[in-house]
Each structure stands twice: as C-alpha cells, then as structure tokens.
Amino acid sequence: MSGPEAYLAEFAERGFREGDEPRFRETWEFLERAYFARLALATESMGGWRDRFHAAAQETARLVEAFPRAARFLIVDAIAAGQVGSECRGLLVSRLVASIDTARRELAEPDAVPEVTAGWIVAIFFDRIYRRLTSDSGPDLPSQLPELMFLAISAYFGTEAGLEELIRER
C-alpha cells in the first residue's frame, strides 16, 4: 500500500490524531489530484458548461459510490480533523466554486445571479454526499442526481432550464 492508501486505512480505523497533519495533508493532496484528474477526463470532450457540469456531477457520484472510504475521508472525517481538515476542505471548496462559477460566462447578464451561487451548488452536493456517507440507508448518489442537477441548473439558468435537466436525467 502507498503512503496515502495506508493512511486512509489507518484513519478509517482510528480517526485523526495529533501529529497526523503531514500525512493527512499528503493523503488529501493525493486524493484531490486524483479527483480532479478524473473530472478532467470525464469532461474533456464536452462543449458547453451544462454538459461539462453534468459529466462532472455524474463522475463525482460514481466515485463516491466506488470509493466510499476516500469519499468519507474528504467529506465526513476531515470535519473532525481540526485546523488541517478545515484548511484542506476550504481550498477544495474554493477550487470547485471557481470552476462551477464559469457558468456565468454563458449568461446574458453574468451578474444577474447571486454572488454565492456556485457556493450554493457545492453546498447542496456536499449535503447529499455527506448524508449518503453518514446514513447507512437511503438512495445511492447517482439516483439523487436528477434532483441535484435540477437545483443546480435552476440556480444559474432558471427553473425552466432546471426542469429540462430533471426530465433529461429521468
């Protein structure tokens, strides 16, 4: 097992401990790099923002289901990792927000939607992933995508566009 993989196994077993910061950060950076590489692959052939976002959301949902331990580390357990967890999550959220907010370029009036729209979208996805990982029951993430896509698209492009997405996903 590599360093990050070994730490993930250890972390899942015993949680965060003082002195873990360097290994925590190394593991986080490894997983974040891997995640963004997968997103880049999933979206490389896509043209418009909506298609890219759609592909990125699908890939995220697939990864959460396929790699629950890594997802849990990033989304759930990092919350209990104190300062280093907050810092790492803050950077990841900022990166996602910047990427999602490129949707403004496709709006006739880019400033017409609230400043924190991308933050809102990250928040609704985060919530669903968090609750999927913390509750044993409940539907898998891919089956929750229509609703998430509906809310995300509605926030930038209005409810009609959101409903189109809901129908497309179904």
Place this chain on the structure above:
Amino acid sequence: MRESRASGYPPEMAAGPRQRRPARPGGHALRPEVVAHHKRQQIIGGAAKAFAERGYRQTSVADIVKASRIARGSFYEHFGSKEECFFALYDEVTAAALERVGRACEQSVEEFPERVGAGIGALLETIEADPDVARVCVVEGPAVGPAITARFEKLIGDFAELLRAGRKDGASSEFPATVEETVVGGVYWLLYYALLEGRPKKMSRLRPQLVEFSLIPFVGAEAAGAAAAAG
C-alpha cells in the same frame, strides 16, 4: 417536555412549590428540581463557552467544569460524558431555533415566498443573537462523529417540514419528494462555511441569497428574486 417560555423551566417547576416548606435563614427553600435544572443550565452554558473557545475535539470535561464554575462531581450528576453534554446544548439550541423560525413563518400573513423570507430572517437573527453558540452547533456538530447523524437528519427534516408548506402550490408537485431536504441541507452547509470563516460578519447579509436559493425551485427565479429583494 414543554418548557414555560417565561422562566425557561418546565411548567410543573415554574408553577412553584405545592406546599409550604420551611424557610431557610436568609432566603426561601428552592425545590430540588429547580436547583437541579438551574445547575444543568449552568453546565450547558459553561459547555457552550468551552466548545466555542476550543472546539468540540479539544474540549475536555475539565474545561466544561472550569467554564461552568461547578465541582467535577456535579457535572457527572447531570451528564455521563462530554458528548452527552454537547447533545443537551445542541438539542436546546436547535429546538429554540426551530421554534423561532416556525413562529416567524406562522406569524407572517403573506404568501409563501414572504413566509420563507420571514423564516430565514428569523434563523439569521437567531444566529446573530449568539454567533458563538450557533457556531458550536453548526460547525462543531458534525465534528462529533457518527453519534450526531440522527440529530442532524432530524434537524434537516424538521426545517424541511416548514418549507414543505410551499408544495401545496400546484406546479411544484412534479418535483422530487426530497427537494425541501436538499434545499435545507444546502442552507445548512452555506451557513456552516460562513460561520467557519466568520464571513460575512453580519449573517443577515446572507438573507437575500438564502431566500432566493430556497425559493427558486418552487416559485421561479423572478418571484424568488423579488422576495429576496423585499424585507
């Protein structure tokens, strides 16, 4: 157990002694339940201070005891552990917030968008009234670990129920059944990051955005924007 709003004590305790007790020199005898309740509230208050200062993980029972100005033994008369004490605080704060938001929605005689605006306004006022305690519950809550899950789900579900009133409006019946939970969850994590980063300083500045995001799925962007701009 429902508490008397005026005194903060359960009704049977707030009603006062049922029979005359011998007076102590310098004061009246207090019923043991009242003393116990007061002590418990004192510990919860101290715990709120300790958790706000050090975070959940770094706070020990000794920190709570010190902040509460009680004897260590007193702590264990009321709570079995730090976690149990945290949950007492969490339950009290979240129940009060839910009640305040529910009341604001009920008292608003206007349409659904304005009621949602009133509810979100009340939530943000609650947070601004005591940002440290809000931060303890919203930010430190998820740091407690798996034991918080049921409470977290209940909290989201209870607030979603308040929002669900909007689904009476015909068009929204085609939406997924869990859309309110997702909206409330989004509001939760936006507040989480705002409280974590201490930005904005005045939480009420988030009101227009939160109102708009909460309403868009139900009433459309234009009406949501109008409701966000109002109030």
